[in-house]
Amino acid sequence: MTTTWTIDGVRDALTAKKVSARELADEYFKRIEARNPELNAYLTLSQRRAYAQAHRVDEMVAGGKALPPLAGVPMAIKDVISTRGVKTTCGSKILENYIPPYDATAVERLEKAGAVILGKTNCDEFAMGSSNENSAYGPVRNPEATDRVPGGSSGGSAAAVAAGLAVAALGTDTGGSIRQPGALCGVPAMMGSYGRVSRYGLIAFASSLDRIGPFATNVKDIARVLQIISGRDANDSTSTTAKVPDYAAEIEKLVKGLRIGIPKEYFGAGMDGEVRKKIEAGIELFKRLGCELREIRMPRTDYAIATYYIIATAEASSNLARYDGVRYGLRAEGDTLLSMYRKTRGRGFGAEVKRRIVLGTYVLSAGYYDAYYLKGQKVRTLIAQDFRDAFSKVDAIVTPTSPVPAFRLGDRTEDPLQMYLADIYTVTGSLAGVPGISMPCGKVCGKLPVGLQIFGPAFGESRVLQLAHAFEQAGGANL
Amino acid sequence: MKISREDVIRVAELAYLDLSEAELESYRNQLDAILEYIGKLDELDTAKVEPMAQVLADDQTADATLREDLVVPCAVAEDVLKQAPDPEPPYFRVPKVIER
Numbered sequence: 001m002t003t004t005w006t007i008d009g010v011r012d013a014l015t016a017k018k019v020s021a022r023e024l025a026d027e028y029f030k031r032i033e034a035r036n037p038e039l040n041a042y043l044t045l046s047q048r049r050a051y052a053q054a055h056r057v058d059e060m061v062a063g064g065k066a067l068p069p070l071a072g073v074p075m076a077i078k079d080v081i082s083t084r085g086v087k088t089t090c091g092s093k094i095l096e097n098y099i100p101p102y103d104a105t106a107v108e109r110l111e112k113a114g115a116v117i118l119g120k121t122n123c124d125e126f127a128m129g130s131s132n133e134n135s136a137y138g139p140v141r142n143p144e145a146t147d148r149v150p151g152g153s154s155g156g157s158a159a160a161v162a163a164g165l166a167v168a169a170l171g172t173d174t175g176g177s178i179r180q181p182g183a184l185c186g187v188p189a190m191m192g193s194y195g196r197v198s199r200y201g202l203i204a205f206a207s208s209l210d211r212i213g214p215f216a217t218n219v220k221d222i223a224r225v226l227q228i229i230s231g232r233d234a235n236d237s238t239s240t241t242a243k244v245p246d247y248a249a250e251i252e253k254l255v256k257g258l259r260i261g262i263p264k265e266y267f268g269a270g271m272d273g274e275v276r277k278k279i280e281a282g283i284e285l286f287k288r289l290g291c292e293l294r295e296i297r298m299p300r301t302d303y304a305i306a307t308y309y310i311i312a313t314a315e316a317s318s319n320l321a322r323y324d325g326v327r328y329g330l331r332a333e334g335d336t337l338l339s340m341y342r343k344t345r346g347r348g349f350g351a352e353v354k355r356r357i358v359l360g361t362y363v364l365s366a367g368y369y370d371a372y373y374l375k376g377q378k379v380r381t382l383i384a385q386d387f388r389d390a391f392s393k394v395d396a397i398v399t400p401t402s403p404v405p406a407f408r409l410g411d412r413t414e415d416p417l418q419m420y421l422a423d424i425y426t427v428t429g430s431l432a433g434v435p436g437i438s439m440p441c442g443k444v445c446g447k448l449p450v451g452l453q454i455f456g457p458a459f460g461e462s463r464v465l466q467l468a469h470a471f472e473q474a475g476g477a478n479l
Numbered sequence: 480m481k482i483s484r485e486d487v488i489r490v491a492e493l494a495y496l497d498l499s500e501a502e503l504e505s506y507r508n509q510l511d512a513i514l515e516y517i518g519k520l521d522e523l524d525t526a527k528v529e530p531m532a533q534v535l536a537d538d539q540t541a542d543a544t545l546r547e548d549l550v551v552p553c554a555v556a557e558d559v560l561k562q563a564p565d566p567e568p569p570y571f572r573v574p575k576v577i578e579r
Contacts, residue, residue: 101558194534208533234546238535306517317494324495326571331564337576338495346497354496358487358506359513361494375520377530382523384531416509417516433534458534 002031005167007073007221014061014072021054021061021072025116028074032118032165039141041150041159043079045119046086050074053116060114070228071114076166078157079120080127081212082201083107086117090203091125091135091153094348095329104201105236106170106212106229113228118166121156125350126320127177127205129153130422133413134352141409144186144447148406151181151422154215158185161215168216168225172202174209175308176401176426179438182215183401183451186440186477188468189215190222193458194433195240197226198233206315207238209308209430219469222437223247226461242459250462251469256290258467261394265301266425271403274444279400281479282441282452282471286398289470294394298386301428303379305420308427310363310376316353317360323348355416380431387432391457396467399425401438401451425453435461437468442479452476481514482507 005024013019029047036042057072077083080090082100089095103111111117124134132140132155140155142148143163150159154171158181161169171178173191182189191213202212214225230244262283267276287293325331325344332347334340349357363372390397403424412419429436434455441452452471456464487507491498498506560566565573 098562101555101562238533240535300523303520303523306520309513310517321494325564326573327559328562329564334574337574340574341495342497345495346499349496351502354498354502355506355509357494357496358490358498359510361490362482362486362510365490365493372517374530375525377532378525378528379520379523381528381531382525384534417512420513431534 002164004164004217006218007070007167007224010073010167011067011071014057014067017061021057021116022051024072024074025050025054025118028118028165035163035165038146039143039159039163040138041121041140041156041163041165042076042119043089043122043137043156044087046083046117049086050116050118053111057114057116068112068114069224070110073115073167074118075110075115076118076121076157076160076169077107078123078154078169078171080123080172080203080205081107081170082203083117083120086120088120088203089137090127091123091137092348092350092353093136093330094323094344098329100201102201105198105233107201109228121154121160121169123156124153125353126203126316127153127172127174128316128352128356130176130180130419131407131412132156132181133409134350136350139409142185142406144449145406148408148448149184151184151402151406153177155181157215158182158187158189161185161187161217168214168221170212170229171215173211173213173430174206174312175430176423178213178215179401179426179436179451179453180423182438184406184449186443186449187215187217188219188222188437188439188472189213190226190437190464191435192226192230192461193435195238195242196435196459196461197229198236198239200233200235204319206312207319208315209312219251219465219472220248222468223251223465245462247462247465251465253466255467255470257292258396258463259292259294259394260286261294261296261390261397263296263298263301263390263397263399265298266399270421270424271400272405272444275400275403275405275450278442278444278450278479279452282476283398285471285474285476285479286467289474296390296394296397298390298428300379300382300386304383304428304431305424307376307379307383308423308431309359309420310372311380311431313356313360314364314373315360317357317364320353320357352416383428384432387429387434387455396463397455399453399455401425401453405444405448405450429455434458435464437464439468439471440477442477480511481518482510
């Protein structure tokens with residue numbers, strides 16, 4: 001049985017000199033060596049960088065210095081987040097050999113806080129997918145059931161934390177890409193409000209939706225990592241100056257009397273019966289914790305997937321125009337500049353990315369812009385309005401994270417629309433910009449984790465974390 | 480049918496994307512199904528709704544005013560050029576654009 005390290009556990013062991021940061025890094029690299037060939041959670045390991053950081057931490061311990069908040073904590077970073085000097089592929093052939101010349105702000109802040117970056121985790125190409133099967137470097141397998149997907153797109157980060165190959169990890173969420181794999185792998189996974197965490201160095205998919213957030217084995221660790229990566233960054237004009245509370249302190253607050261909204265629209269057809277039972281048990285648990293349950297309506301929920309796939313693909317088609325074979329990444333030779341562009345992009349991008357570029361270009365093109373893109377932006381207003389209306393009546397919203405547990409590899413690859421519908425309960429919060437967490441809520445078929453999702457109002461991360469913590473402490477994971 | 484083969488060819492042209500015959504056909508079919516599904520948005524009357532390009536309210540962003548335009552050191556050219564498929568420092572080399 002391998003030890004499940006927590007951030008507090010690492011700190012205590014380092015302070016008591018029971019373990020060194022170097023030994024801890026050794027242990028994690030050994031675990032990765034043993035388990036990664038099967039899981040394919042990591043694409044690149046950053047030993048040199050990890051050991052240099054571990055050395056710095058060990059010197060601090062030796063010198064009796066106060067340790068920074070994440071000192072010695074082994075962490076994994078999704079491969080769409082830039083790491084200086086460490087290959088960052090976005091799960092794509094077009095960036096197969098790309099080595100970023102700078103760090104994402106979130107990575108820089110983690111390292112400044114003492115974290116040890118073990119490596120880069122596998123994901124769907126450019127974060128486009130819900131099963132991790134769109135990676136150019138092969139799918140990740142779910143540690144709980146290796147014939148099944150880990151969810152996506154941050155499947156590698158979710159699997160790494162679930163399998164004990166990292167204490168915590170960063171993922172990114174555009175339509176559910178943190179919360180859904182968190183649910184399918186059975187670990188807490190959170191996206192803060194849009195603007196909470198700097199996107200500087202996050203390789204863009206859909207800029208008005210992309211967010212960086214943590215995976216961990218427990219809510220306190222989620223709070224600690226979110227704390228470090230949150231806050232204004234001059235390099236991202238959409239990062240806000242909103243104050244960052246002490247999340248780890250906030251989670252201890254009592255949840256008694258909080259009003260929880262249960263939107264009827266999240267419990268419709270298409271939901272697995274066993275998953276429904278677990279979520280209902282999870283909702284009961286909040287009642288036992290003294291929360292007040294209220295049935296609410298969010299009437300535009302059913303339009304969220306359609307809206308999302310207009311806005312996200314439109315933004316993606318624009319963002320991915322930068323891959324042209326000139327400045328970085330793959331170049332396919334062509335006689336003319338245009339033929340070089342076309343061949344590079346045709347060969348470098350995988351099937352799902354090309355599909356989304358075509359769709360996104362179409363919805364933005366002359367004659368279709370009003371019918372699709374503008375329409376999508378208007379419905380986005382209505383979906384955000386649903387959330388504002390709900391939060392005028394309740395303190396948080398509880399829903400399932402995913403309508404189904406982890407499915408088998410290959411089960412949904414034939415029909416892109418079916419794959420898109422896997423995000424039906426998560427894309428709403430993405431469009432509205434609110435924070436959300438997925439919490440382990442029991443297992444079905446004896447082994448497949450179920451995720452319960454908690455939404456809070458914009459910049460209500462503390463409330464979301466309080467509820468998640470209370471749920472966890474009351475045994476939510478074992479329902 | 481929402482999208483024709485010619486539409487896909489036109490869009491791929493706009494996106495500078497080489498698509499094979501097989502890709503053209505499968506994308507046309509798949510995009511047709513996706514656009515059909517997206518068509519459900521027409522059920523909603525949005526005549527009086529403002530479009531939303533981003534979610535942050537005015538008081539939530541830091542840049543109500545633009546920052547001062549300051550020159551700061553940025554010595555990354557060498558690292559950046561190292562990533563180029565065909566660099567000729569300090570330039571990126573590309574196939575000939577202008578015919579003589």
